[in-house]
Amino acid sequence: MTADLARFSINQMTVKQLSLPELVDACGDLGVPGVGLWREPVQAYGVEAAAKLVRDAGLTVTTLCRGGFLTATAPGERAAALADNRRAVDEAATLGTDTLVLVSGGLPPGSRDLRAARERIADALAELAPYAEEHGVRLAIEPLHPMFASDRCVVSTLAQALDIAERFPAHQVGVTVDTYHIWWDDQAPAQIARAGASGRIHTFQLADWITPLPEGVLNGRGQIGDGAIDMREWRTYVEEAGYTGPIEIELFNDTLWTRDGREVLAETAARFAEHAG
Amino acid sequence: MTADLARFSINQMTVKQLSLPELVDACGDLGVPGVGLWREPVQAYGVEAAAKLVRDAGLTVTTLCRGGFLTATAPGERAAALADNRRAVDEAATLGTDTLVLVSGGLPPGSRDLRAARERIADALAELAPYAEEHGVRLAIEPLHPMFASDRCVVSTLAQALDIAERFPAHQVGVTVDTYHIWWDDQAPAQIARAGASGRIHTFQLADWITPLPEGVLNGRGQIGDGAIDMREWRTYVEEAGYTGPIEIELFNDTLWTRDGREVLAETAARFAEHAG
Numbered sequence: 387m388t389a390d391l392a393r394f395s396i397n398q399m400t401v402k403q404l405s406l407p408e409l410v411d412a413c414g415d416l417g418v419p420g421v422g423l424w425r426e427p428v429q430a431y432g433v434e435a436a437a438k439l440v441r442d443a444g445l446t447v448t449t450l451c452r453g454g455f456l457t458a459t460a461p462g463e464r465a466a467a468l469a470d471n472r473r474a475v476d477e478a479a480t481l482g483t484d485t486l487v488l489v490s491g492g493l494p495p496g497s498r499d500l501r502a503a504r505e506r507i508a509d510a511l512a513e514l515a516p517y518a519e520e521h522g523v524r525l526a527i528e529p530l531h532p533m534f535a536s537d538r539c540v541v542s543t544l545a546q547a548l549d550i551a552e553r554f555p556a557h558q559v560g561v562t563v564d565t566y567h568i569w570w571d572d573q574a575p576a577q578i579a580r581a582g583a584s585g586r587i588h589t590f591q592l593a594d595w596i597t598p599l600p601e602g603v604l605n606g607r608g609q610i611g612d613g614a615i616d617m618r619e620w621r622t623y624v625e626e627a628g629y630t631g632p633i634e635i636e637l638f639n640d641t642l643w644t645r646d647g648r649e650v651l652a653e654t655a656a657r658f659a660e661h662a663g
Numbered sequence: 664m665t666a667d668l669a670r671f672s673i674n675q676m677t678v679k680q681l682s683l684p685e686l687v688d689a690c691g692d693l694g695v696p697g698v699g700l701w702r703e704p705v706q707a708y709g710v711e712a713a714a715k716l717v718r719d720a721g722l723t724v725t726t727l728c729r730g731g732f733l734t735a736t737a738p739g740e741r742a743a744a745l746a747d748n749r750r751a752v753d754e755a756a757t758l759g760t761d762t763l764v765l766v767s768g769g770l771p772p773g774s775r776d777l778r779a780a781r782e783r784i785a786d787a788l789a790e791l792a793p794y795a796e797e798h799g800v801r802l803a804i805e806p807l808h809p810m811f812a813s814d815r816c817v818v819s820t821l822a823q824a825l826d827i828a829e830r831f832p833a834h835q836v837g838v839t840v841d842t843y844h845i846w847w848d849d850q851a852p853a854q855i856a857r858a859g860a861s862g863r864i865h866t867f868q869l870a871d872w873i874t875p876l877p878e879g880v881l882n883g884r885g886q887i888g889d890g891a892i893d894m895r896e897w898r899t900y901v902e903e904a905g906y907t908g909p910i911e912i913e914l915f916n917d918t919l920w921t922r923d924g925r926e927v928l929a930e931t932a933a934r935f936a937e938h939a940g
Contacts, residue, residue, distance in 0.1 A: 498893040500847065533810040535847035536891040537874045542847045570777065570812035570819045597814045601878040614813040616775040 390659035395420030395448040396651060397591065397636035398427060404647035406431045410443045412648045416655055420446040422591075422634045423481060425474060437481045447483035448632040449526070449562075449589050450474065456510035457491035457503040457540060464510070467491075471514050479521040485588045486518065487526050487562050492537040503540040508550045515558035526588035527551055528562035533603055544568055544577035551586055560586030563624055564636070566593035566607055569615045575623045582627025590624050591634045592617055592662055605638045610657035617662040633662060667936035672697030672725040673928060674868065674913035675704060681924035683708045687720045689925045693932055697723040699868075699911045700758060702751060714758045724760035725909040726803070726839075726866050727751065733787035734768035734780040734817060741787070744768075748791050756798040762865050763795065764803050764839050769814040780817040785827045792835035803865035804828055805839035810880050821845055821854035828863055837863035840901055841913070843870035843884055846892045852900045859904020867901050868911045869894055869939060882915045887934035894939040910939060 396418050401409060406427060413421060421440065428436045428450075440447055453474040458464045471488075478486045490507045497503065511525065518525050527547040530539035541547050544561060551559045561581050568574040581587045594613030600606045610617055621633065635654050642650050673695050675686060683704060690698060698717065705713045705727075717724055730751040735741045748765075755763045767784050774780065788802065795802050804824040807816035818824050821838060828836040838858050845851040858864045871890030877883045887894055898910065912931050919927050 493891055498891055498896075501849070504849075531809065532847040533808065533876065533880070536872055543849075546849060570809040572778070572781075572820075572823060595813055598879040599810065599876070602875040603810070603880060614770055614775055619775075 390663040391417055391419065391655055393631070393633050394418060394655060394658045394663070395422055395446070395632040395634040396654060397422035397451070397634045398424050399451070400635055400637040400642065400654060401647040401651050402427070403643055404651070406436055406439060408647065410439055410445060412651050413445055414443055416652055418651070418655055420448040420632045420634070422449040422451060422636060423447055423483070424451050425477060428477065428481065433477050433480050441482065446632065447481045448634055449485045449487050450478040450481060450483050452487040452489050452528075453525070454488035455491035456488075456507045457494060459494050459497070459506070468510060468513055471510075472517055475514070475518045475521050475523050478523045484522060484524055485526050486523050487528050487589065489528055489530060490539045490541045492535070492540060500535065500540050504546065504550065507541065508553055511550065511554060511559055515554050519558050524557060524588050525559045526562040527559065528564060529567055531567040543571055544574050544581065548577060548581055548586065552584065556585040560588035562589050562591060563587055564591040564593065565615050565617065565620045566595060569595055569620070578623045578627045582624070582629060585628075587624055587627060587629040589634060590629055590631065591636045592620075592658075593635065593637050600640065605640045607637045607639050609637060609639070609642065609654065610635060611661045621662050633658070667940040668694055668696065668932055670908070670910045671695060671932060671935045671940070672699055672723070672909040672911040673931060674699035674728070674911045675701050676728070677912055677914040677919065677931060678924040678928050679704070680920055681928070683713055683716060685924065687716055687722060689928050690722055691720055693929055695928070695932055697725040697909045697911070699726040699728060699913060700724055700760070701728050702754060705754065705758065710754050710757050718759065723909065724758045725911055726762045726764050727755040727758055727760050729764040729766050729805075730802070731765035732768035733765075733784045734771060736771050736774070736783070745787060745790055748787075749794055752791070752795045752798050752800050755800045761799060761801055762803050763800050764805050764866065766805055766807060767816045767818045769812070769817060777812065777817050781823065781827065784818065785830055788827065788831060788836055792831045796835050801834060801865050802836045803839040804836065805841060806844055808844040820848055821851050821858065825854060825858055825863065829861065833862040837865035839866050839868060840864055841868040841870065842892050842894065842897045843872060846872055846897070855900045855904045859901070859906060862905075864901055864904060864906040866911060867906055867908065868913045869897075869935075870912065870914050877917065882917045884914045884916050886914060886916070886919065886931065887912060888938045898939050910935070
């Protein structure tokens with residue numbers, strides 16, 4: 387591992403064309419010390435088997451993505467979401483990561499009430515956070531870009547995420563700081579300081595902002611260095627706020643997914659070193 | 664004109680398939696008292712001729728869209744943008760509207776500095792605002808949704824827009840409140856109150872938020888009532904802030920543009936009455 391990559395972690399979604407063994411193998415070859423994993427491919431491989439694979443390779447699992455989707459109003463849906471999030475906590479604990487990323491969920495069909503949806507997240511966390519603590523897992527609320535507010539995540543800013551997180555102890559609930567979602571927000575640097583002051587920066591993720599956005603806007607995240615975001619500036623904000631943990635690169639990008647996964651991983655590691663290392 | 668439509672204004676872009684005479688004619692038939700006009704179709708028709716057309720029909724021109732694009736760094740580009748904005752002020756004055764909507768512009772190619780781009784807007788307004796005042800025109804900075812921050816408008820929130828506007832007298836520079844761009848922002852109601860307190864709500868526009876967003880995200884605004892935004896809630900915010908002016912509906916929507924323009928105008932007026940009247 388080179389010094390430049392000491393804090394680098396590759397989020398599995400960035401190179402989802404690689405199987406889990408391929409990813410672990412490529413990380414070994416390239417000197418990548420950490421991975422952020424996703425539940426679905428881990429479940430498909432087997433959670434215990436995945437845990438052994440990364441452990442035997444000496445890889446750090448920096449996060450598990452993702453829990454959340456806690457905005458349902460129907461009691462049955464809400465109970466199912468909570469049960470699924472408890473399973474996510476269990477999986478995180480099995481994988482040996484201390485951080486479960488939460489994407490809150492969008493508005494229920496027909497609803498126009500963002501405020502009530504945000505309150506339901508807080509209500510759900512009151513049940514989930516103590517369970518997570520018992521299993522040694524911290525929950526990291528991720529504000530998503532406001533363009534996802536209706537259909538994916540009613541928590542759109544770090545300030546909103548912290549307003550919820552601060553109702554709980556920091557070792558139970560913190561936030562995910564992801565450049566892609568917050569780079570436009572002139573309040574975000576102050577909110578990063580706020581998060582850091584109470585020890586609530588549970589993970590730091592990078593993706594670049596490029597346009598035009600694709601239809602549906604989900605899979606248009608840019609490779610580091612290709613877009614509008616000054617990665618070193620944001621790294622400075624989190625470090626001035628006391629964050630010293632891993633830095634994950636998480637790209638959802640249809641074009642990257644068509645390419646050779648090892649090549650994309652090597653490129654991503656190089657971009658990390660160049661723009662954020 | 665029915666009482667329900669007393670404050671309704673149709674933004675020309677909503678029914679851009681109609682020629683200016685067709686639009687004016689349809690407004691007369693449907694009892695629509697106001698129109699928000701766009702520079703390009705007005706220029707194509709002739710500014711003086713357009714002014715006479717709407718004046719003779721007894722229509723109020725509620726806004727002219729749009730000036731702005733003031734973020735260039737190259738001196739020649741900056742001078743050209745200022746000259747173009749002075750022409751926009753002249754056109755607004757000729758059309759008899761007191762409000763020119765400003766879309767600030769995106770990052771210059773290769774730039775990653777949103778803060779500096781926002782400062783350049785303030786610098787440009789220092790030149791433009793007195794000129795506008797001399798012509799009886801108020802400038803209305805429009806924050807666009809953060810998904811446009813890099814390529815169209817570096818001003819993403821009402822708070823950012825007011826931070827710039829408040830450097831000038833309210834009769835020179837205020838803001839555009841458009842539901843589409845701010846609906847996700849839990850700080851927006853307080854910022855509307857802030858804007859109203861100093862008389863800076865220069866126009867109020869409606870569009871609904873629907874998903875999935877189309878490629879490029881520009882032309883996916885929803886018809887009123889089709890999406891996630893509670894129009895009456897936002898109307899209440901601006902009215903509690905003292906705004907009593909026209910309410911424009913401005914939709915960029917590829918599907919609406921394929922339909923008969925008169926039919927879309929009639930539908931839009933009906934939706935206004937149902938959801939925001």
